Amino acid sequence: MPRTWLTDRFELDVPVVGAPMAGVSDGRLAAAVSAAGALGMFGVPANASGSWVSEQAAVAAASGRPYGIGLMAWVLADDRAQLDAVLDARPALVSVSYGDFAPYVEPLRRAGIVVATQAGTTDEARAAERAGVDVVVARGGEGGGHGRDEVATLPLLQNVLDAVDVPVLAAGGIATARGLAAVLAAGAQGGWVGTAFLGCAETTLSEPALRRVLAASETDTAYGRVFDVAQRLGWPPEFGGRALRNAFFERWHGREEELGVDEAARAELAAARRDGDFDTAYVYAGQAVGLIESPHPAADVVASFAGADELLRRFA
Ligand SMILES: Cc1cc2nc3c(=O)[nH]c(=O)nc-3n(C[C@H](O)[C@H](O)[C@H](O)COP(=O)(O)O)c2cc1C
Known part of the structure; x- marks a missing residue:
């Protein structure tokens, strides 16, 4: 090399x-x-x-x-x-x-x-x-x-x-x-x-998360603050995250202000993370995931x- x-x-x-x-x-x-x-x-x-x-x-x-x-x-x-x-x-x-x-x-x-x-x-x-x-x-x-x-x-x-x-x-x-x-x-x-x-x-990825990674193509990621806002994390707003796009992201992207005070959505994400439900929980990954x-x-x-x-x- x-x-x-x-x-x-x-x-x-x-x-x-x-x-x-x-x-x-x-x-x-x-x-x-x-x-x-x-x-x-x-x-x-x-x-x-x-x-x-x-x-x-x-x-x-x-x-x-x-x-x-x-x-x-x-x-x-x-x-x-x-x-x-x-x-x-x-x-x-x-x-x-x-x-x-x-x-x-x-x-x-x-x-x-x-x-x-x-x-x-x-x-x-x-x-x-x-x-x-x-x-x-x-x-x-x-x-x-x-x-x-x-x-x-x-x-x-x-x-x-x-x-x-x-x-x-x-x-x-x-x-x-x-x-x-x-x-x-x-x-x-x-x-x-x-x-x-x-x-x-x-x-440390779980088996279902790994399956999502392997199935994803180069167009399956999305960038935003949805998952951080839902969890009330203190990320500076200029640093969003790129993750596999899923139903939870699609539902809340563009409605982050509302999400930030929605306790049901917060609980839904916490439960999905616990249960390994990646239609709601996140898997962070970049566009190279398609490779x-x-x-x-x-x-x-x-x-x-x-x-x-x-x-x-x-x-x-
Ligand atoms: C799942 C995941 C978690 C990450 N967590 C961190 C982190 O804790 N600290 C950090 O500095 N960067 C973190 N990054 C960003 C990486 O340091 C790096 O910028 C990125 O992975 C490079 O792009 P690539 O994913 O296309 O290789 C993370 C990236 C991924 C995919």
Whole structure:
């Protein structure tokens, strides 16, 4: 594989970060991705305790390879327990995204941790560089989970590569060796990949959720705030989420104000999450979900990205 800042910094075989996915990637997936030669991360859910973070860090560290942890800035503003547990665990990489991440950059860097944040616009990438992050993730709107939906990966990446001097990783829609080769050729130091790992046995996805992922095509996702509003989560409104479109989303999209005070809808979503009813409950996924056709171990997904090397050599 081509050597890049990412592979050199973390001694990886493949220039891929397994993106943090709260509620889907815990320490087990992170360990599997790292053991396979990429950089595995786990995502810290909004309501996770410091001790949960410590436990999952121990699981991720068991691979003996570098791993990372993804935090949400809007959560840290009210409670430092997650951050303190991360500082104790000292993973190789930490991302702080979605909100005011700047106050956390220096404490993390002082602990010897490489700091990343996801940027959804070029202005956000410039602000991230000014705040002192080590690496900026240019994340396009086709990506799964939360983020902005203002710019797609390719135009964002082209702009950000010219706008900042720090290393740039590309996120949103990268799920095969072709996608990875494209962003490496453009100048990214690696891919930040979430959705492509949704078909892995090492996620925490339930069997019915996995079936939805495998059945979904590239046009089956939708972006919005429906699920966050229904749960009364404190997400900053500029960060909606991309998930598999379902009946609950269709019913409430465009009526979020009403949804925010509808107690029956809130209870309906909570019950559906408990029961695994994905006509109502959400499965966060990006447009690349259409590329996942069968379940694979994380090691196979990582190995499949190594094909980028051959694609890049064709044009060398
Ligand atoms: C199920 C799911 C959960 C996610 N949770 C988080 C998270 O907790 N923290 C975070 O920084 N990003 C999260 N993301 C976003 C990813 O970090 C990344 O931006 C995205 O997956 C990249 O696009 P892709 O899904 O097309 O690969 C999540 C993505 C998915 C699919």
